[in-house]
Structures are given as C-alpha cells and as structure tokens.
Amino acid sequence: MELTLNEKKLLVALEAVGSADAAALAEKMDARREAVVQYANLAGDRGLVDVEKHVSRRYVPTEEGRAYVGKGLPERQLLESFGETIPMRDLQAHPLAKIAIGWMRKKGWIAIRDGVVQKTGNTAPGSDEAAFARASESGAIADGEGVADLARRGLVEEEETVAYTVSITPRGRQLLAEGLDLQEETGTLTREQILSGAWKDLPLRRYDVGKLPKRAYPGKIHPYQRLIDEMRRVLLDMGFTEMAGGIVQSSFWNFDALFQPQDHPAREMQDTFFLGERWPLPAGYERVSDMHEHGGETSSTGWGGTWSAAKAEQCVLRTHTTSLSIQHLAEHPKPPVKAFCIGRVYRREAIDPTHLAEFEQLEGIVMDEGVNFRHLLGFLKEFYGKMGFEKVRFRPGYFPYTEPSVEPEVYVDGLGWVELGGAGIFRQEVTAPFGIEHPVLAWGLGISRVAMLRLGLRDLRQLYKSDVEWIRETPTYGGRR
C-alpha cells in the first residue's frame, strides 16, 4: 500500500486525538480544510480512517434582518418611539411605519381609534423576538420556536453547513505503529535534480492513472470547415482549379448570363435578396440579350419578349455560385477548363432548423472537347464516391440553365436514397454568347445537407452560430478511412 505523504501526515495528526474535526486537523496540518477532507477520503478508501459527514442547518439574518440586529424588530422599535398614544399621522412619518404598523396591529399591541393610536398594554415580546435576539447575539441560531416566523418574514435564512469528523481505524493505528516515512515527496523534477542525478534518491510522488486531470481543449478548425476542406481536397485531387469571387453579383451574371428568363419566379423579391446598387453590363452583353429574345445563332427560339438591360443591372446577393462559373468560363473560353468553387449563397428564406438565408454551395464545371453526358455521370460518381457515398443513382431533373439535367441520389444507411444536389450540361443558350464551343458539364450541391448527414446535426444554425461546447466535443478526425 503506497500512501501519499499527505495521508501519512493525516495519520500522524490523528495519533494523539484519535478523532477530530476536519477544520481542527486543517489547522494542525497547516492545510486547507477541503484538502484535509480529500486526504481523509483517500485514506478512508484504504480503510485507514473513518470519515463522518454531518450536515447541520442554521439560520442567519438576511440583509433586511441585519439592519435590525441590536435594535430589535421594527414593530418593537416603533412601539418604543412614542408614549401611550400618538396621532396616526405622526406615527406614519416614522421611517419604519410602513412595515411596523401592520405588525403592531397584528400582534395586538395597539388599537387605532379616530386617527389616534393607543397602546393596549399587551406588548410582551413574543417568541420571534426572543429568537431574533439570540440571532443578533451569536450571528446564527438553530431552528426553534419563533424561527419559522422570522424566516417567513425574510429576516433570517437557512444556511447549510457540513462538518467532517475523521477518526483513525485500528488498521490506521497499526500502520502508524509500523512507522511511516515522512520525507517530502517530489513533484515536478527540477533542472538541478535532473543534472545532478539526485532524482535517483528522491521519493517521487506517484500519480493516480485513474484520475484525469482538468480537461484541456485545443485550438480547432471548425468541423464544417474541415468538411469543406475535405471536399476541396477531393476536387483538387481530381484536377480542378479553385474559383473565388464576389458575394454581390449583378442580375446579369446571376441570372441573364445563365439564360434564366427575366420573368422567372426566382428573380422576384420573394426569393432573392436584391440590393439598391446597380452594376454596368459587361461588353458584349448584346449577345446575351439576343439569346433571350431570339435564341441567337443556335437552334433555340429564345424566350421571346423584350429583354430589359435595366433589370440585368440590379445587384443581388448571389443565389448560386454558378454566376462565378459562367464568369470563369467567359474568361477562359478555350478547353480544357476544370474548375470548382465552394462559397456562400443567399436565398430569401425564413430561417428554421433546416432552412437558412445563407449556406455553402459546392459547384464544379468541366469544359473540354468531346465531353458528354456519360462523363458528367462519371464525375458525379467519382466525387460522391470519394466523399464516402458509395452508391449513387441518377434521375432526370430540371434546372433552367442545363440540358440534359440530372438529379443525383446517394444511398445513406438508415435514410435510403437521398437527393443530393443537381447537375447537367450547360445549355448552348448559356455558353454560345461567350464563345464557348464545347460542352460544359456542371454540378452543384448545397453542402450543408452533407454536413447534417456527416456531423449528425438536427439544426443547420449550429454551423453558423456554433456552441463552443459542440466544437470542443466534435473530434477532429471522425474515424473515416
């Protein structure tokens, strides 16, 4: 049995008295009472001492009560402030009148007649006053007659005190009799002790491996950012170049360049965050306007009607990162282009656990000679596979700027097939005005959906208004692969 030095000291302190209060022991051992209780519990576990806990309740004056200490209860003070009678009006001027008059009447000490207060003569102190006097004297009283009345009036309050009595057991005595080595134990080694080799002769304190010290928390990348970085790594590995760009876009780049008709419901203020700002149209915008009105030089009919430049100049908070994709393609019209972006997008949605007005979208595009629909499905399978979704299937979908369009679904254990994002080949009405001559494969997904699946979240808001505790408790490495 390896006792700590403190346990040994405790046994020594108990040798003469056999049993003592923890506070007394603390004084004797020059330690804090809490520490002595801790040593005693440790020694208690080994059967060397018995620890007895006594809980006692007592009553101490409250803040209001302390104001009356030494002076007496307010009704007594008021009673003694006048002779046999006093006009009510005069009595009411006394600072304690508000509280005291009611009590004097209740206790039957006074009678009020025609606006005059008269003592009844029956003014002997009650048990409450006696209890209060005791509390005034000693600072605290045990429960007893009158105390409950004082507590109800909020003049005293209950206070719980805990005392510990520590008694040495026969086994403890036996150990003492065998003799204890009271040399100080060494905690942290010093430079001197290490260099001189003195550590070899020192009694080194042994630590309890069953006891975890206070928890430490490291600095951490946000769990959602780690997921984003994982997706970025997958796409960089697949040979994609990363794009970044502005949150604020003109309607031209957010909608018109993507052949979204100007009367499309997504362009109404119910669905999109519009700003008061306007932004001039880029050079060559006429090719886009011609595409909307007549289908340009493609086999398209266009949307018909008249295209409004003013409508295209209105700025919005980007509703998708596709606005960055089309600008990237306009700047790089020659193949091959493989690019991706993960960025925040904005929808005018009422916020609830599964809908936010802003969230991250991932988007990938591939433009190359000879790429086709089968390649689009190939990229989707590869990407989702690398994200850990082994089973992927495809259904026809609809997006205004792609044709054909696909809705990919992934299989999630416990949920079945889950729709995850959308994909398609950019319509020629989108690519032709920018001189892009080869098919553009495109796909996108709201990655907060993936985050909910991977991080087991019920409320998307946790991603953006995070509980520190959640970040501290979410492991950096989830154990996948």
Next chain:
Amino acid sequence: MAIITLPYRYLERLTGTDRQTIIDRVPMIGADIERIEEDHVDVEFFPDRPDLYSPEGVSRAMRGFLGIEEGLPVYPVRPSGITFSVDPGLADIRPFLGSAVIRNVSFDEEAIESLMSLQEALHWAVGRGRGKVAIGVHDLDAVTPPFRYIASPRDRSFVPLDFEQEMTLEEILTDHPKGRDYARLVEDFHRFPLIVDADDRVLSFPPIINGELTRVTTATKNILLDCTGTDRRAVMTAVNIICTALAEAGATIETVTVEGEEMPTLAPAERIVSVEECASLLGLPLSAQEMARLLCRMRFGAEPDGDSRVRILVPCYRADILHDWDVFEDVAIAYGFENFDAALPATATVGEEHPITAIAGAVRSVMIGLGYLEMMPFTLTNERVLYANMQREHLPGTLQVLHPISEEQTLVRTDLLGLLMEMLQANKHRELPQRLFAVGDVVEACATFQKFAAVSIHPAADFSEVYAAADVLCRELSLPYTVVESADPAFLDGRRGDIIVDGRKVGVFGEIHPAVLKAFDLEHPVAAFALDLTAVPGYPAPPGTP
C-alpha cells in the same frame, strides 16, 4: 413547384396499366413522388413540363414511356364558326387572346376539381401568377356568340363568381378575394380587360375573375376557353395544354376565329435534328433509326431523314422544346438514365488552390496553434452587432438588403469582430477561457474581400496577450507591420493599437471597451484583434466585384 394529384382508378383507366408500374416508373421521366395515398398519388413535376400537370397529360406521357402507345398524339379540330374580336385599346393593357371551344365534356365533381387544379398550376408555371397568362373556362351554352374582348370603363358592373350581387370592376379589386389577390396586375390602367357576349353580358374580367353567369358545373356540356395575356407564345401554350388534356379525356375540340385567325390548330412544330450532335452530347452512338424510336416513346413524331438526321414533330403541348438539346434530353430519358455507362474523360489536368483560400488556410493553421477555435458566422447581420454595440460609425459602403427576411439580417457584414462578440454572448454559459477566431468574406461598396478577427475572453485577457498573438499572425503571414496608437472606439483608450502596413491601417488589436462588453452582455475582459487580409502578400487584386 407544381404538385399534381393522380387518382389511381382514373390514371389506370387512361394509361392501361396498373398503379404500381406507374409509381415505379414515373420518376424516370422527371418527377418526384411526394405522397403515396390509399386512392391517389401526389407527384411533383418540373416547371418546364406544364403538359404533365393533369392526369391526362401524365397518362399520355406514360403510355409512350411504357411502350403502350408511341408517337405523336393527333388531335383533330373542326371549326365552331364562333368568332371573337379583340379591342385595339387592349394593346397596352393585355393584348393577346387565345380561345377554343371544347364540346361533349362530361364532368363529375372530381373532373371539375382536376380541371381547376390544372388551371391553377398553369397560372403558376406558364402564367407567372396570371400576369403573363390568365385562363378562363365558361359554360358555352349560357352565353351567345360572337364574343368580344374589350377594354372596358372601370365602373362597369357584373356578378363575379361566388357572389350574388353585381359589383363594379373597381369594387371587385377591393372587395372580392380574387380581386384583392390580383389587383396589382391591372389597377394602374384606365380601362380594364373584359370579355362579353353578343348580348353584352360579361363572361370574364381577366386576369381577375369570371362571371357567375358562365360557371362550369356537372351539367356543363360545352366549354368556351379564353386565355388572355401579355405573351402570345405563353397564351397559346396554355390553350394547347388545356385543349389536349380535355381531348385525352374524350372531348372534341373546335376552333374559334380570333380577329380572323382560326385557333387552335393543335398542330405539331417540325424540327430536324442531327444524329451526330445528339450522339456526341449524350456519349451514345445511336443510329437515326434508334434515335427516332426513342423519341416516339416520348410522344414525338420522329422518322430518320437519311442516316445523319431525324425529322421530328414536336407535340403542340410541349412548351419546353426551345433548342435541339431539349430534344436530346428526351432521347436520354427514353434511353433510361439508369442505362448510361458512367465514364471519366481522358484529359489530364492539375488542380490548383485559389490564393485567397490558401491565405485563409494559413491563417487557420496559425490560429489553432495559438489555441483558438474557429467560428463561421453568418454574413448577414444588423446595425446593432456591426456598429451600435461596437460604438463604431456606420460605414458608408455598408450594403443594405432591400427586403430583409428578419430584423437580425438587414446588412451585409463589413467586419467580423462584432459577429465574434455576438458569438461570445451566445456562449456565455460555457467554460472560460474562450478564444475564438473567424476568417471570411466581407463586403464594402459591392467589393468582396476577406477579413480576419479573433477574440479572447477570460479574467486575465489583456492587451499584451493579443499584441503577442497579433504579432504571431503577422509574422507567420510574412506581413511586415508597424503599430501606432489606435482611436477605434470599440477598444479601450490606452490599450489599443492599429496595425499599419505600407502606411495603410489594416488591422487593430487591444482590450475591448467595457461599454461594448456591457452591450454584448459579457462580464469578463475581452482582448481582440482583427486584420484585413488584402494586406497579406499574394492576396489577388482587385477584390471581387459584380
């Protein structure tokens, strides 16, 4: 999105197959099953296929897709002899009118409801909330041709649907529920669109409400259809979809002569498409013969035109075929998305990280080394968090959202520090110390760029702690800087410094002002620092703008 109710018995009778086959296969023509019920299924169809917004339309498509009946559906029309005139005064109000007569309908309550829901779905998808197209159906036998579509004075009156009293057009806009819903579409005009018969009786006040006079009931045998609007193509799409759906249900269609034009023809549009273009888009080496066969399953008329082309007839109800690729998508759907062999192209490319995210990544690795936790606050915030609580002046380049969804999200953030203070407030009950940082986009005068901020809260948080941390970050980002005393009111005087790079203030650090702490309901000192990441060497210029 349009969710269409498909009653099994009716659908099975029209399609000629069992409900399970339909439920299993309908997603593969482009639909999401919403709910499977005892006697019906609710299916969501895409906005580009309004021809699928009725059981008749779905059945027509499924018969082809399942190989029960392929090729172009033909809808004979014969003249009704009825004429309809259009008042030139409508040119600037609601110029286009489409019309047809539909005879021998037999409605039960369910069929009327189905027609009404088709009408509503078309109002949404084709009519853009009735502005572009509004549809009216009338009991033809209650009125007398010829009909006139006129621009009427606003004080004319009639009995609108669901009312017993006559109301003026103006009263309808204020007192009738439909009038209130759609008043914005006409209220600015001096005259209102109105449809009247030979005896000057009112059929309809488009796009608001029909008259009670021509209400369609189970006793109705013949229908007059009116579609009015601002876009001719959309108006005719609505006419074609309704006529062909009712024809599928057994009615016969007759033409109406509108200003000399006999309509509808319900005739297909011809298109000649390239076999090679389709094959290379889809990655499928189909012959002209195979392509035509697949298109017939999608209810096109299609036949090879030599080996390299296919001549197709597009059914009049297909509003979505704008471009040849729209036809090729139908080839892919008929082929079956599940039958495609996914492949990766051979071109090798090298991935490249964007410099902005590279810098953000470097910031993260330094900050976690300093023991800070990353936060990813919203970019939409408000005056209180951004400026008022921070005791800072409202920045002139701050963008304001025109129609915010809540008081919490009215501005686009120009800085991150206030958002981190808000985060500390939300985490007040969590163990201290808390050291938090964020890196992300901010916007000033339409330009997006990245900023960084960090906060440290605990009883001993002070100037020296953040000065040391700010110094670490700048050194690790290879950012040579100097420090001068700061005047930032968010910080405590005498305990704040500005980070200067090339003579420009790019950051600030120090102890947060106690009044700011109070505003965020915090009870311990907070030391904070912030940095504009455009100062970091290698940050690409210019910052992103629209």
